[in-house]
Amino acid sequence: MSTVSAASILETQEPSIRDFDVNRIRRDFPILHQTVNGKPLVYLDNAATSQKPQKVLDTLERVYREYNSNIHRGVHTLSQTATTEYEKVREKVRSFINARSEREIIFLRNTTEAINLVAKCYGPANLKAGDEILITTMEHHSNIVPWQLLCEQTGAVLKIAPINDAGELMLDDYEKLLNEKTKFVSMAHVSNALGTINPVRQIVDLAHACGAKIMLDGAQAAPHLAINVRDLDCDFYTVTGHKMFAPTGIGILFGKHDLLEEMPPYQGGGEMILSVTFEKTVYNKVPHKFEAGTPHIAGAIGLGAAAQYISAIGLDSIASHEHDLLAYGTEKLQEIPGLTLIGTAGNKAAIMSFTLEGVHPHDVGTILDLEGIAVRTGHHCAQPTMERFGITATTRASLALYNTKQDIDALVMGVRKVIEVFG
Ligand code: 7TS
Numbered sequence: 001m002s003t004v005s006a007a008s009i010l011e012t013q014e015p016s017i018r019d020f021d022v023n024r025i026r027r028d029f030p031i032l033h034q035t036v037n038g039k040p041l042v043y044l045d046n047a048a049t050s051q052k053p054q055k056v057l058d059t060l061e062r063v064y065r066e067y068n069s070n071i072h073r074g075v076h077t078l079s080q081t082a083t084t085e086y087e088k089v090r091e092k093v094r095s096f097i098n099a100r101s102e103r104e105i106i107f108l109r110n111t112t113e114a115i116n117l118v119a120k121c122y123g124p125a126n127l128k129a130g131d132e133i134l135i136t137t138m139e140h141h142s143n144i145v146p147w148q149l150l151c152e153q154t155g156a157v158l159k160i161a162p163i164n165d166a167g168e169l170m171l172d173d174y175e176k177l178l179n180e181k182t183k184f185v186s187m188a189h190v191s192n193a194l195g196t197i198n199p200v201r202q203i204v205d206l207a208h209a210c211g212a213k214i215m216l217d218g219a220q221a222a223p224h225l226a227i228n229v230r231d232l233d234c235d236f237y238t239v240t241g242h243k244m245f246a247p248t249g250i251g252i253l254f255g256k257h258d259l260l261e262e263m264p265p266y267q268g269g270g271e272m273i274l275s276v277t278f279e280k281t282v283y284n285k286v287p288h289k290f291e292a293g294t295p296h297i298a299g300a301i302g303l304g305a306a307a308q309y310i311s312a313i314g315l316d317s318i319a320s321h322e323h324d325l326l327a328y329g330t331e332k333l334q335e336i337p338g339l340t341l342i343g344t345a346g347n348k349a350a351i352m353s354f355t356l357e358g359v360h361p362h363d364v365g366t367i368l369d370l371e372g373i374a375v376r377t378g379h380h381c382a383q384p385t386m387e388r389f390g391i392t393a394t395t396r397a398s399l400a401l402y403n404t405k406q407d408i409d410a411l412v413m414g415v416r417k418v419i420e421v422f423g
Contacts, residue, residue, distance in 0.1 A: 020317040026402045028053040028309075039372030042410045047192050047220060047351055047398030048376050049242045052306075056245055059305040063298040071297055072271060072288075086297050089304030090287070096307040097237065098228040099254050106253040106260070106287040107300050111219040112142040114238035114253035115186070117290065118215055119146035121263040122236075123184070126213075129155025131183040134212070136161040136169055136198075137388050138191040141381040143217045147186065156183070163388060167194035167343040175206060182212045189227075189237075190220035193382040193394070194343025195326075195351030197225070204234050213259070219243055223400060224322060224349050226315040229254050241299065246306035250299030253290070260286040267292040318401045322350035325399050329408040336415055342394050350399035353380075356415065359422045361393040367421060368395075371414040 026032055029051045034041050043051060063085070069078035071086050090102040099105060108114050127133070133147045133156055151158050159182070161174045178185075185207040190197050200216055207214040215236035218227055223244040229237045236259075241250040255263075265272050265283055269292035274282040283289045310318070329352050333339055338357030356364055365377035376396045379386045386392055397411055 020313070020321055022321065022402065022404055025313070026404075028055065029402050030054060030057070032402060036372040036374070037370050039370075042371075042373040042407045044397040044399065044403065044407060044411060045374045045376050046223075046400035046403075047243070047380075047396065049248065050223060050245050050400050051402070052245055052247070052302075053309050055309050056247070056302050056305045060247065060298050060302050063301050068298070070294055082297055085301050085304075086295075089300050089307075092304045092307050093239075093252055096227070096311065097239065097254055098230045100230060101257055103286050104254050104257050104260065106255065106290045107295050108251050108253055108290075109249055109296070110242070110251040111217060111238045111240040114236075114251060115142055115215065115217065116146045117253060117266045118236050118255070119150045121266050121290075122213070122259065123150040123156075124154055125262075125264070127154045127156045127183050130181065131156045132159050132179070132181045133157070133184045133186070134159045134161060134174075134177055134182050134207075135186050136174075136188070137163045138167065138169075138194055138196060138382065138385050139186075139188055140192055140217065140219065141383070143186055143188060144384070147184075157181075160384075163196075163385075166345050167191065167196045167385075168345045168347075169196070169198055169203075171199070171202075174203070178206055178210045178212070180210060182207070182210050184215070185212045186215040186217065188217045188220065190218075190224065190349045190351075191343070191382075191385070192220050192351070192398075193353055193380040193385045193396070194345065195348040195353070195398075196343060196345040197221075197347040197349055199347075200234070201232055204232055208233070220349060220351070223310065223318070224315075225319060235259055241303040241306065244303075244306055245309060246303040247296070247299040250296045250303050252303075255286075257286065260290070265292065266290050269293045271295075313401065321401060322399050322403075325403055325405065325408060326350040326352070328405055329397065329399070329411070332408060332412045333415070336412065336419070338419065339415065342389050342391065350403075351396060352398075353394040353396040355391055355394055356418065359418060361395040363422070364395040364415070364418050367418045368411070368414045371410065371417065373411055373414045375411070 031051045067078045067081040069082040071083040090105045094102040162170050213235040216234045219240045222239040237254040242248040272292040342353045361377035
């Protein structure tokens, strides 16, 4: 999957791209139109969580105003409406990531829960002592710790693929780490700390060639790139709703149907059963087997609205807009003395992580906040990535479809102010 240059896209004269109007898009996001510390808000913390468009806010309000009810268990009208709306989202999400069947879509809390589910439910039955799990140096902690737990449980060994100084996967080394002991591979589609877009299609083939199953962590991919799990042929893929304009507390796990069928349930409770006696419980079919308890009904319906919102604008248009901003921001930031970009991959999503000589990122973030600019500072839950670059933290500006060149200019002015303050 690659980002596309704005010029080449515009040449194709696709209507959705010609029509991309960032000012119109900004009007869809009420939260953006406020001042913070007396300055207009510049929201550049989208990799942590994105803002929500009016369409999603209205959808949530409608759920609670008009048909709030528990799903899958009531014969009454409200419950039937809630069930229908909730289940419709499974189809919307299926289409959004191009899965074969909506039975391959499991609603969960977030990406973290999805990775834990796969580690817990696929892992123990399929991995034994001495088997290897391969991840990379650029993973979020949620794509490290569940595998460490699985290694502790099974005696499997965690292997780490290296990255180069630009923050790109070193493919030759990656291939060398794959062998007949490799039983599972997991990798971020897009790195949250560096912005690197990994060559996941190629990695899936490499993993499968040595007989390993592969999980892709799409937390940072979903709002920026088109995801096509059928083309990718990955075994598992996960998306977290709140980074793609949906509410917090809702995400999805995609899994190939035959794998999900074989896996034991994640949690026991209501919804995940067909029948229960004290002697024997019969589990429900997938995906319900993995959805114990009352789910985040409104959240899932909000996720459907968010996916529709993204699709209506078009991921090509979004990628093109963000790619332009990334190019502009990279150029402007690089002009600042003492600023070092961390993560300069050739194929990158719109994330700009940087250090500033002599100034701790928390101080950068604090001063930017006084200017109304929201960025993330710290290790971004990717401590091993930081360690790879010999640092403990960065300042990270992460963009979304509603950001503008003016936002980047504000960031650049803010960073220059930081330098003034710190001499
Ligand atoms: N994987 C990646 C690549 C992520 O960026 C994140 C969250 C997660 C997994 C976990 O997502 P969750 O929804 O389950 O929490 N990343 C960030 C971040 O960069 N700043 O705050 C959260």
